[in-house]
Amino acid sequence: MDGARTGLSEIVPLGDEQRERVRARLRAGHGACPACGSEDLGIGDALFLGFAFLSEPADAYMVGLTCPNPSCPVTYTGIRLRASEFLDQ
Incomplete structure (x- = not known):
């Protein structure tokens, strides 16, 4: 994935390796559900x-x-x- 923006709102499906990188970021930052702590x-x-958010870095994703x-x-x-x-380099 090269991160190219193809439309006004780009949804990027994540693969297993990318999801594992997100998990690693959550573990490193003590990521948990804000409501119940799971x-x-x-x-x-x-x-x-x-x-949509001009205050975000140019390469920001949710x-x-x-x-x-x-x-x-x-x-959610x-x-x-x-x-x-988290994306492929």
Whole structure:
């Protein structure tokens, strides 16, 4: 993946290696569900943020996270990462 922007909103499907890089970033930063504290978050796809948020770095993405705890009041959340932190080089 070269990170080329192909449209106004780019959803980037992540592969296994990219998801593992996100997991590593979560572990390094003590990533957990903000509502219940679960650390077993499911990792979804990434959304390029640069088109919508001028205050974000040009290579910023939001990676979707899902809490597996059925009683969690906040099922979906995300983590902002730069492309170099999880996408292929």
